[in-house]
Amino acid sequence: MNPWPFVIAAYAVTIVATAGLHLWCFTTMRRAESEADSIKRR
Amino acid sequence: MHFLANPARFLRIARPATAWLLVIGVLLATAGMISGLTLTPPDYLQGETVRILYIHVPSAWLGMAGWGGIAAASVSQLVWRHPLAGVAGRACAPAGATFAGICLVTGSIWGRPTWGTWWEWDGRLTSMLVLFFLYLGFIALAGAERERGGDGRISAIYGLVGAINLPIIHYSVLWWRTLHQGESIGLTGTTIDSSLLWPLPLTMVGFTCLFAAAVLMLMRADLARTKVEARLRRAAATA
Numbered sequence: 001m002n003p004w005p006f007v008i009a010a011y012a013v014t015i016v017a018t019a020g021l022h023l024w025c026f027t028t029m030r031r032a033e034s035e036a037d038s039i040k041r042r
Numbered sequence: 043m044h045f046l047a048n049p050a051r052f053l054r055i056a057r058p059a060t061a062w063l064l065v066i067g068v069l070l071a072t073a074g075m076i077s078g079l080t081l082t083p084p085d086y087l088q089g090e091t092v093r094i095l096y097i098h099v100p101s102a103w104l105g106m107a108g109w110g111g112i113a114a115a116s117v118s119q120l121v122w123r124h125p126l127a128g129v130a131g132r133a134c135a136p137a138g139a140t141f142a143g144i145c146l147v148t149g150s151i152w153g154r155p156t157w158g159t160w161w162e163w164d165g166r167l168t169s170m171l172v173l174f175f176l177y178l179g180f181i182a183l184a185g186a187e188r189e190r191g192g193d194g195r196i197s198a199i200y201g202l203v204g205a206i207n208l209p210i211i212h213y214s215v216l217w218w219r220t221l222h223q224g225e226s227i228g229l230t231g232t233t234i235d236s237s238l239l240w241p242l243p244l245t246m247v248g249f250t251c252l253f254a255a256a257v258l259m260l261m262r263a264d265l266a267r268t269k270v271e272a273r274l275r276r277a278a279a280t281a
Contacts, residue, residue: 003091003155006094006151010148011094017140017144017147018144018252021137022255022259025256035267036266036269039273
């Protein structure tokens, strides 16, 4: 059995899931902080 | 801990720390993964599949550490009523669930060429799956409690009760000797050869920094939402 497809799949899952988590966290944070700033300015 | 009880003081530290943790985390995790894929020799028994070690072990550690964070925040909330404890507990859950999920998927991918099966109801695998479901339950419970304006006490108790699963995961390979290998990395030593082991600290520290950055971002989002809600309440009261 060629092991490389398994190794590549495991790394791909890790990279995509970690990047997805951080993208979601970043957009959630930016949206909440910009809403707080806009309410503060009002 | 009480030094950070003031949200304004916490945010002064969290804003630069988020960026630094992201940069250091990406650099170390990338270096560790590239080293693990290209610079280490194949294992004499497992061959090339041993390279999954460098992502599977950090994700297992962070999946468990995430719940450790929830349990510590729960104690802090229930005993000292720390104002940021509930925020920290809620922020640990999505990151911990993601890494517990990564651990399960990479373990399953590793199991197919090594054990000849994607899944086995072995003690370690099953207790890790239970941890993943505990995370989903915590996210739903803490979210619902926040929506209803609760004080977070129910989710804190759930967080403490769920911590019972952590020693079960840790000792599962000793209590039920089935398919998953026994402990190969302990506090006092390791059974893995140093020629294979050296990239692991890079990915461990790198992914831990990324985990901490994700938690800080979610804490900042939660605090900003609380600020918006407080201002809207004040505006409604004066109108």
